[in-house]
Amino acid sequence: MKPGITKLGFVRSGALIAVLCIMMMHSTFAEIPLAERRSGYDLLSRETRAMQNDDTANPGMLWVLDGEALWRAKAGTAEKACADCHGDARETMKGIAARYPAFDPARGRPVDLEQRINICRSEQQKAPPFAYESKDLLALTVYVTRQSRGMPIEGAVDERLKPFVDAGRALFTRRLGQLNLTCAQCHDDNWGQKLAGNPLPQAHPTGYPVYRLEWQTVGSLQRRLRNCLIGMRVEPYAYGSPEYVALETFLMWRARGLPVETPAVRP
Amino acid sequence: MARALINVPAKAKRGEVIAIKTLISHEMETGFRHSTIGLPIPRNIITSFVAIYNKEEIFRAELFPAIAANPFITFYTVATESGTIAFEWTGDNGFSATETAAITVE
Amino acid sequence: MDRHDGEWRSRRGILKAAGALAAGCGAAMLVRPARATPASMQIAIRNVVGSAAVQQGKVTLDIPPLVENGSTVAVSVAVESPMTPTDYVKAIHIFTEKNPQPNVISIHLGPRAGRANVATRMRLVDTQKIVAIAELSNGSFWSDTADVIITLGACLEDVI
Numbered sequence: 001m002k003p004g005i006t007k008l009g010f011v012r013s014g015a016l017i018a019v020l021c022i023m024m025m026h027s028t029f030a031e032i033p034l035a036e037r038r039s040g041y042d043l044l045s046r047e048t049r050a051m052q053n054d055d056t057a058n059p060g061m062l063w064v065l066d067g068e069a070l071w072r073a074k075a076g077t078a079e080k081a082c083a084d085c086h087g088d089a090r091e092t093m094k095g096i097a098a099r100y101p102a103f104d105p106a107r108g109r110p111v112d113l114e115q116r117i118n119i120c121r122s123e124q125q126k127a128p129p130f131a132y133e134s135k136d137l138l139a140l141t142v143y144v145t146r147q148s149r150g151m152p153i154e155g156a157v158d159e160r161l162k163p164f165v166d167a168g169r170a171l172f173t174r175r176l177g178q179l180n181l182t183c184a185q186c187h188d189d190n191w192g193q194k195l196a197g198n199p200l201p202q203a204h205p206t207g208y209p210v211y212r213l214e215w216q217t218v219g220s221l222q223r224r225l226r227n228c229l230i231g232m233r234v235e236p237y238a239y240g241s242p243e244y245v246a247l248e249t250f251l252m253w254r255a256r257g258l259p260v261e262t263p264a265v266r267p
Numbered sequence: 268m269a270r271a272l273i274n275v276p277a278k279a280k281r282g283e284v285i286a287i288k289t290l291i292s293h294e295m296e297t298g299f300r301h302s303t304i305g306l307p308i309p310r311n312i313i314t315s316f317v318a319i320y321n322k323e324e325i326f327r328a329e330l331f332p333a334i335a336a337n338p339f340i341t342f343y344t345v346a347t348e349s350g351t352i353a354f355e356w357t358g359d360n361g362f363s364a365t366e367t368a369a370i371t372v373e
Numbered sequence: 374m375d376r377h378d379g380e381w382r383s384r385r386g387i388l389k390a391a392g393a394l395a396a397g398c399g400a401a402m403l404v405r406p407a408r409a410t411p412a413s414m415q416i417a418i419r420n421v422v423g424s425a426a427v428q429q430g431k432v433t434l435d436i437p438p439l440v441e442n443g444s445t446v447a448v449s450v451a452v453e454s455p456m457t458p459t460d461y462v463k464a465i466h467i468f469t470e471k472n473p474q475p476n477v478i479s480i481h482l483g484p485r486a487g488r489a490n491v492a493t494r495m496r497l498v499d500t501q502k503i504v505a506i507a508e509l510s511n512g513s514f515w516s517d518t519a520d521v522i523i524t525l526g527a528c529l530e531d532v533i
Contacts, residue, residue: 197524284487
């Protein structure tokens with residue numbers, strides 16, 4: 001069976017080409033004014049919002065429950081659980097995810113929450129680090145981030161993060177890939193307009209790790225960024241690349257003040 | 268065992284109609300997808316869900332591949348007496364999961 | 374998984390991908406399979422209903438008319454019924470017209486349900502018609518239909 005271009009695929013590429021033509025004509029790279037920033041939540045349908053709002057119906061909560069179990073489970077040759085050092089996550093992890101990626105002095109660069117969990121795992125628990133996008137790593141990340149739900153994103157106030165915010169901004173505004181598109185062209189200049197039938201969000205990482213309906217599972221911000229890059233026909237970076245961490249740092253700076261929604265639901 | 272989230276009101280009045288929400292983690296692989304090199308991915312779904320209230324079956328559903336991953340099913344039942352509501356999911360490849368919820372009926 | 378790094382397009386990449394698949398963790402790409410047709414949906418309905426007539430009414434199928442992603446669509450079915458031991462809804466079935474298979478879910482109830490109202494989340498492969506059929510204790514069948522338009526987000530995992 002040949003994977004032909006379906007009518008839907010054809011319409012989508014047509015729509016994409018139309019948007020590109022408009023974008024190539026004028027690209028302003030104008031940052032969204034602080035007061036106009038909106039989470040992708042505002043663009044969701046009523047039903048998807050209902051899925052996110054109800055903790056008894058939000059599929060992401062299944063990962064939160066798994067994460068809670070992992071938090072208490074002893075691991076590694078050190079036979080330690082996260083709880084042994086960090087106690088009750090509901091107290092000790094409050095606000096943590098809201099200020100990640102955070103600068104790691106030992107490494108001289110920021111690390112995101114997934115990397116921090118793996119650092120604890122290998123250095124403190126003496127256990128092999130989790131693979132990116134593994135169920136366990138996602139569960140722990142969602143569980144920790146969930147403890148910051150409702151809190152405003154701190155947004156890279158640490159001065160040592162400034163060069164990385166700048167590096168992330170450079171990536172965000174650079175033309176990339178076969179379509180020669182920048183992230184800013186869709187997400188700064190054309191948010192709210194439709195691309196292939198769905199509205200473009202401003203792309204704030206308020207709800208990550210997110211339950212993406214397309215994946216039918218929870219996934220990290222890096223996975224979503226890879227999807228963006230593939231959509232733009234850019235060769236995606238490998239998981240854990242400094243490019244992703246720079247982008248995440250910039251995106252969290254760009255989303256400063258917006259509340260954490262994890263686990264969010266998105267199409 | 269797969270993770271499940273059940274929502275049953277802890278207390279109810281006798282004769283009250285209560286809503287029960289259930290959510291279970293399962294990929295519900297349809298059996299209609301193919302890998303990037305064209306090999307079919309075998310079906311792996313939950314095929315049946317049953318709710319039993321103090322030994323009496325109150326709800327039964329037969330699920331097909333068209334049910335979305337992490338099946339979410341909401342239904343109603345009459346709170347007749349205090350006790351336990353047991354939920355059981357079975358599926359392909361010997362999949363089986365159970366959860367219980369206690370209810371106090373005044 | 375690195376399944377979508379540029380590498381996979383090279384020969385080495387394809388061999389690696391085949392190896393990964395053999396290890397049981399190959400990626401999946403949606404290839405449009407054979408679809409159900411309105412005719413096969415009718416056959417699936419006949420299997421459940423037999424030769425009885427299906428009347429419109431009593432059933433309310435609630436599903437959003439426009440959906441952002443067909444993989445998870447909230448759907449609920451409510452049937453007017455006093456749900457007494459002599460007059461209740463025995464079963465609720467949902468069917469689709471164009472999914473690879475017409476059946477979605479078959480639910481069995483009794484008077485203990487109190488209310489004939491169920492909700493779940495379903496998959497819809499494309500814009501199509503959905504049918505809900507309720508079987509009452511007196512052997513009659515009632516139905517409701519709804520049309521749903523499916524859109525699809527941009528920037529997905531696979532190059533379609």
